[in-house]
Amino acid sequence: MIVKESRITTKSGAGAIARHVLHGAKNEAIRVLAGSEWLLHDHMREAHREGLKYGLRHIAFNPDDAMTDEQLSAFARRLCDELHADPEHLTLVVHQKDGSTHGHLILPEWQQNHVLESRFTWMRMEKVARLEEIRLGHKLVVGRHDKAIAKALRKEGRHNAAEQVDALIPVADDAKPRAAYTSEARRITERQGFDLPALKKLVTSLWSQSDGLKAFRAALKDHSLTLREGDRKETRPGAHIIETSDGLLVGSFTRLAKVKAADFRNLLSEERSQTEDERELNIQSTRLSIRRTTVDFYNKYPIPKPSDTQPVPRKAPVLKRPKIPACRKELWLKRIADVDTLTTEPLRSTSSVHIISAKEARFRKEIRQAIAQQRAILAQQAPEATWKPLDRDKMIATWRKQLTPYQKQLRKSFDHYSVAKRDWQDAEKSRWQRLTVKATRLERRADQLFFEFLEVLRFVVQALLHIVGLRAEPPNPIRSILSEKNKPALEHFRKTYDTEFSAMADIKELDPWLNQRFDRIVQARQKRIMDWNRAHRDKKDAAQREIKRLSDLLTTKNHKVKHQVLISPYRSRSPTLFPAPNPHTRHPPPGTPSPF
Incomplete structure (x- = not known):
């Protein structure tokens, strides 16, 4: 179909x-x-x-x-x-x-x-x-969407039908069926007096009888049809269409002839190569044009001699160094001499620059890294603590929108059952209908619709639980065939979820139920955050104590490395400017190695 x-x-x-x-x-x-x-x-x-x-x-x-x-x-x-x-x-x-x-x-x-x-x-x-x-x-x-149809049927529980549809799926995707023309194109051609299905059959027949595009074009010409490149060259390059002599579009060549676009491009390239090979040479196009001149043309415009055309050799350019001013050159020489001069004057003791050993620097770096790790532990929060707070009105409106079709389905099923039950009760009041067994048939019909209503109720309640997050999986599909064996389980399900059934059946009870469910979600999130904080409290306290200990160690450690004295480059380095020795200064004993 x-x-x-x-x-x-x-x-x-x-x-x-x-x-x-x-x-x-x-x-x-x-x-x-x-x-x-x-x-x-x-x-x-x-x-x-x-x-x-x-x-x-x-x-x-x-x-x-x-x-x-x-x-x-x-x-x-x-x-x-x-x-x-x-x-x-x-x-x-x-x-x-x-x-x-x-x-x-x-x-x-x-x-x-x-x-x-x-x-x-x-x-x-x-x-x-x-x-x-x-x-x-x-x-x-066979259809174009059989693979998706089989997947949907399996999801609905129709495995037998899915297997039959699977048998229709072609091995290659390009083998899928494709319509040769649209219904709109057919209506247009019908209004203009053309039978599009007949033209499609004619094009297919002509293509099957042709051995190439050249023969196919000739066959089309005999039937007042032409094959040309489409008008939308920018969006669909290489696409060709078939039209009548009056300019009426019949359709795309690849669709009408059932030819792949890649194969058609190969046919076009072969046709172009054959056309170039068969093209005859035009002798007139190879002749050179001759310009007529006067008798004294070469006297007026003599041909230069070879000696005149030789280029004159040019001298190589001389590169000159830029001149440096005398003051700048003197300053430059002075700086070079200062580099080689030994430093003799120490820096004043008020300098705040200190040099420490590589071992001490590594030790300080390890302490800072340990402090950063402990601070990262302090910065940890519960996974849900940084989440955006829930919007009550937005979430309840979303739930209500998702539940609306399920409410309609439940109400529709209940209305069918109510009508059947009322008809059966009316038939029971009539003696003639009881004698003609019509009341019995109506009773069976009411029982069957009651089973179907319970099945729809089960489906709707499971959908409600799935939407509000109380059920991980989506609801199971509605079963089309029910028997007396399914009745106890369905009755037990209805009694178990009577509150949810009442909420879905009555709009006035649905909003309080959804608000109560929202409050429980918020309370559950707060409880998870409090439990996480309680579980990580000892770890954070230990991290706080460790940070204090490491900070004290970093600030109170006694460094035994002597400070190196830096020499100011702007002070004179003459030996005569050394300061006088201080008699109160304690000198190291002989043989002590210098810290430098």
Whole structure:
């Protein structure tokens, strides 16, 4: 089954789609199973009132095997369930053409309280089509998204269907099916009097009978068709299109002929090389132009002799050193002499510059590194202490938005069960319905819907726990087949999570439950931070004591290295300027090595 989707813009209106679906002249029969033309225009007015870009969603589905109207209607409802659309506002039309039938489903983009879903709709509709083919026993149609469909089916628990879809996946990605033209292109050609499928078959036939691009161009010319380079050369270089003699676009050559773009580029290069080889030489183009001159032309403009043309040798340039001023040269010589002069005058004792040994420098460096490590321990905080505080209103609004579809699903399932139970109770009051066993059938129907309601309840409560963080895994998919064996487990689940069920069933009880859950999250975070601080308190106290000990060691250590005296370069170095010896100075005993 082939399923195609298109979106009708609000500004275009519903007239064109209504004429095509409800009044198509090429159809043998048109059966309107649901909806009307007035309903389409009303949907467009609603979309315009809501300020939407698109007003209608047109889904056309064409089965390979014959399907009854009831089967087509059931498939349309499954498409609505997949897109979360209200089946009460759909328009379903069945067309009969050439003995086969296909359906047109038109849905409003505005679904009374939300916009129709548009994410990955092509894949999702193909998934529904594959499931319908498996359900009816039809031949499976190969699609472009079979790999993603198989993955989604496994996630939903449909492993048998996923294995059947896996068998359709081609080995190479380039072998995926591709449409030769779009539905819009087909409608354009139909309005201009051309049958696009017939032209596509003609192009395919001509290409299969040609042995190259040259022969293919000649065959196209016989049918008033041409192959040329596309207009969008900047965005799609090398792309070629096929058009009629009137300039009507038929389609892309690679799509119509089913040729890969890389193979087509190779064909183009071969065609260019053949054209260059077959090109004949033009003798006239090789002739040189002759300029006519006068009799005395060479006398007026003599040819220079070889001696005149020899260049005159030039002298090598002389490099001269720049002159240095006498004052600067004298200063420079004086500085060189000062470098070689020995220092004789010590620096005053008031200097604060000290030189220590390499061992002492390494020791100080190790102490500073140890202090930095202990300070890093003091700077440690709990992992959640630096997190941004939680926003109550924002988080609760996010939870409520995520829970809205689950609430609707639970309410819808409960409404179905309530209606079935009411019908059964009304049938029990009628003696005739009890005698005709209709009451028994209604009772079985009510029990089955009750089981389904419990299963939906289980799914919704697990989704609630997963959204608020009380469940690590997402909810298990809803089981389609239930029996009496599943009833005790479902009843036990309902009793266990009765508070959560009440919160999901009643909007007034949901907000207090969510606020209580938020308070617990905040309290749990604060408790984890306090536990972390309590667990690391001893380690931080030890680090504080270690920092104090290392700091005292760094400041109170007695260094036994003597200070080296630095000589000022601006003081005279003459021996006659030595200071007189101080008689109170203690001299080291003989044989003591100098600290220098």
